[in-house]
Amino acid sequence: MGPARVFSRWRCAAAAVGLLALASAGCATSSSTSGNGSQVGGVIVVAAASSLTEAFQTIATDFEALHPQVTVDLTFDSSSRIAAQIDEGAPIDLFASADEALVEPVVDLSPRPATAFAMSDLQIVTKSGNPLGIRSLSDLASVDVVALCAPKAPCGKYADEILAGSGVALSADHITRADSAKATLGAVTYGDADAGIVYSTDVLAAGDNATGVVIPKAHNHTAIYVIVQIVNTKNKMAAPSFMAYLSSPEAKATLRSFGFSTP
Amino acid sequence: MRLQPLQRKRGARRVPVLLLIPAVFAIVFLVVPIIGLLQKVVWGDLFHDLTTPQARAAIALSLRCSLWATVLAVLFGVPLAWLLARVEFRGRAVVRALALLPLVLPPVVGGVALLSAFGRRGLIGEPLDAAFGIHFTFTATGVVLAETFVALPFVVITVEAALRAMDRRLEDAASTLGASRFTVLRRITFPAIAPALSGGVALAWARALGEFGATITFAGNIEGRTRTAPLAVYLLLDSQPQTAIALSLVMVAICIGVLTLLRGRWLVRQ
Numbered sequence: 001m002g003p004a005r006v007f008s009r010w011r012c013a014a015a016a017v018g019l020l021a022l023a024s025a026g027c028a029t030s031s032s033t034s035g036n037g038s039q040v041g042g043v044i045v046v047a048a049a050s051s052l053t054e055a056f057q058t059i060a061t062d063f064e065a066l067h068p069q070v071t072v073d074l075t076f077d078s079s080s081r082i083a084a085q086i087d088e089g090a091p092i093d094l095f096a097s098a099d100e101a102l103v104e105p106v107v108d109l110s111p112r113p114a115t116a117f118a119m120s121d122l123q124i125v126t127k128s129g130n131p132l133g134i135r136s137l138s139d140l141a142s143v144d145v146v147a148l149c150a151p152k153a154p155c156g157k158y159a160d161e162i163l164a165g166s167g168v169a170l171s172a173d174h175i176t177r178a179d180s181a182k183a184t185l186g187a188v189t190y191g192d193a194d195a196g197i198v199y200s201t202d203v204l205a206a207g208d209n210a211t212g213v214v215i216p217k218a219h220n221h222t223a224i225y226v227i228v229q230i231v232n233t234k235n236k237m238a239a240p241s242f243m244a245y246l247s248s249p250e251a252k253a254t255l256r257s258f259g260f261s262t263p
Numbered sequence: 264m265r266l267q268p269l270q271r272k273r274g275a276r277r278v279p280v281l282l283l284i285p286a287v288f289a290i291v292f293l294v295v296p297i298i299g300l301l302q303k304v305v306w307g308d309l310f311h312d313l314t315t316p317q318a319r320a321a322i323a324l325s326l327r328c329s330l331w332a333t334v335l336a337v338l339f340g341v342p343l344a345w346l347l348a349r350v351e352f353r354g355r356a357v358v359r360a361l362a363l364l365p366l367v368l369p370p371v372v373g374g375v376a377l378l379s380a381f382g383r384r385g386l387i388g389e390p391l392d393a394a395f396g397i398h399f400t401f402t403a404t405g406v407v408l409a410e411t412f413v414a415l416p417f418v419v420i421t422v423e424a425a426l427r428a429m430d431r432r433l434e435d436a437a438s439t440l441g442a443s444r445f446t447v448l449r450r451i452t453f454p455a456i457a458p459a460l461s462g463g464v465a466l467a468w469a470r471a472l473g474e475f476g477a478t479i480t481f482a483g484n485i486e487g488r489t490r491t492a493p494l495a496v497y498l499l500l501d502s503q504p505q506t507a508i509a510l511s512l513v514m515v516a517i518c519i520g521v522l523t524l525l526r527g528r529w530l531v532r533q
Contacts, residue, residue, distance in 0.1 A: 176483035192400035
């Protein structure tokens with residue numbers, strides 16, 4: 001009984017060590033950067049504003065098809081939160097922000113200037129078919145709950161500016177704050193918020209689940225999306241290549257198909 | 264003969280290094296984040312940060328909703344625990360699993376589920392809205408509902424275990440001696456499960472107080488209405504980090520307080 005017991009115990013330990021080795025090997029391969037001659041390669045981490053979700057998923061797939069050695073890891077959040085994560089040292093190679101102001105702290109250190117690559121204005125979003133008949137910003141004052149992005153997130157900042165600029169005052173206890181543009185959209189499409197203010201491209205991406213109401217140009221805001229390379233970026237080859245690809249005719253066509261305008 | 268106990272004592276004191284090293288790592292891993300939080304606190308401004316209108320509204324709402332949720336969890340959880348412990352019926356294992364589901368379910372999924380049931384277009388929410396104009400979303404009642412959903416299992420799990428562990432012969436003896444069912448419950452059953460119940464209540468309350476995912480998904484994030492302390496921490500982290508950290512500190516302090524009061528009572532039977 002004794003020897004057999006000891007043996008099986010050792011076997012367990014060996015199996016555990018083996019698993020650990022496998023796990024660490026897995027980590028190692030995913031973060032290795034294999035510069036293969038002139039061909040760019042490796043993994044780039046692209047952190048993007050949540051409103052870019054659908055467009056960037058397509059663009060990343062297309063980019064990977066052009067550069068089979070490169071893997072693009074995408075992460076989406078509100079630009080303000082990404083900026084805070086970068087400030088805390090998050091290992092991000094490229095930051096696509098919905099607000100130029102948010103890239104300022106990193107752009108001074110960046111090897112190349114930030115590039116503007118897309119624009120979108122904002123819209124009122126309502127439930128599918130606009131059951132409450134919302135026509136203008138002032139109608140928002142009479143609905144029960146309006147979903148807005150967090151005040152620091154670009155879409156929240158723009159929405160607050162738009163409301164202030166058009167003289168519509170919503171009381172705080174009728175505003176629910178979601179952390180990003182996509183979460184704000186979700187509060188209207190899936191949740192019980194009556195209306196919200198998000199990017200026009202978000203309304204388009206929601207398809208039949210939401211109906212948009214145009215905000216007049218005089219009161220609207222055009223968000224300019226910029227991309228910047230983070231200075232401590234691991235992948236010095238692929239990151240500029242992805243940045244350049246965003247200005248290519250192909251990427252511009254993709255962005256336009258998702259409702260963005262391009263410079 | 265006096266040597267033997269001495270030897271055993273010495274043996275018990277020797278801690279195997281193979282266990283000690285990972286155990287120390289575990290302690291460090293659990294403690295370092297709290298230290299990290301503490302060193303971010305601006306102690307001089309703490310009082311000011313906690314008395315800002317936003318922080319005060321969040322703390323007040325959190326306390327109110329979590330206490331209501333705890334009361335509801337006890338009112339509904341204890342009878343359910345009794346049913347699971349004392350009544351044999353078909354599908355009892357399934358009912359028990361369902362009662363514990365919120366414990367392991369991702370809270371955001373719980374929020375989506377609550378929305379599908381009690382939202383304005385939900386299974387129950389839609390008829391309630393049509394008939395009485397009652398809604399739960401974006402209301403403090405919705406927060407209480409979300410918190411009760413996640414807190415209930417703690418009451419059920421602790422009370423059921425206590426009911427199973429207690430000596431039922433005491434109850435039988437009391438009945439034989441002529442005590443009414445209510446007297447048995449009050450004089451025998453309740454005192455026997457009281458320590459476990461208090462543990463369950465404390466855990467349920469701590470869980471309700473910390474609820475985030477189900478709340479933000481189901482009840483929204485409206486200042487003063489549904490923005491509880493955890494939601495305020497998340498929202499304020501990029502705009503007013505100092506207030507967010509101060510609120511986090513309050514919640515850490517409350518949780519440590521709860522655990523100190525319990526002294527591991529819900530795990531170790533006394």
